[in-house]
Amino acid sequence: MLTISPFLAWFFTLVLLALAARATARLLNSETLAPTERNRELGHAAMGFGMALLLVPGVPRPPQVVSVCFFSALAALAAFDWARRALARSRGRAVESCASTDHGGLLLDPHHAIVGLAMVVMLLRPAGMSNMAGMSGMTGSAPGTTVLLLLAYVWIAALVLGVGMTRVLAAGAEESGTVLSSPATVYACELAMTVLTGLMLLS
16 A cells, blocks of 8 residues: 555545546536546546545555455456447447547557556555465566556556646647536546556555
């Protein structure tokens, strides 16, 4: 788990709760959302609340099995949604991307699934490493490789999201929508959760 000062823990917790609240507010007005947008906001709300519960100071952490099952379910649902859209594209159907704009849209479609997987790996790593240490002939190189690969993906995704947000902000008036639904806000949410996931993996 991320070991940080209470001040930073509260700061990150409030950021996550704000992101989850934004997604929840959009879901309450879900009649205006396309199915892809609704799935994306459900993922944001669930991921935000789930990650905040792991960080908020002074609150008992959920049992590990509960957290692992929760983030595994999020990753599986996101992977299923991505696979469904990828299959539709392969059959020549027009399918919306998970990204806010067309910039890097296809590359970021599986993003929620990989971030969910990263959270599962982070939660399992302490127990997994202690179990590995008790097994003769096991060096622990495989878990290390998995973490490194996920870290590489997370920080590259953060860079891509940052570039995408910069492009959206540079477009300025060309982008329409309210503050809650604007592409820049969505990019900021994705970027914040991605960076926090990376920090958790580094711990």
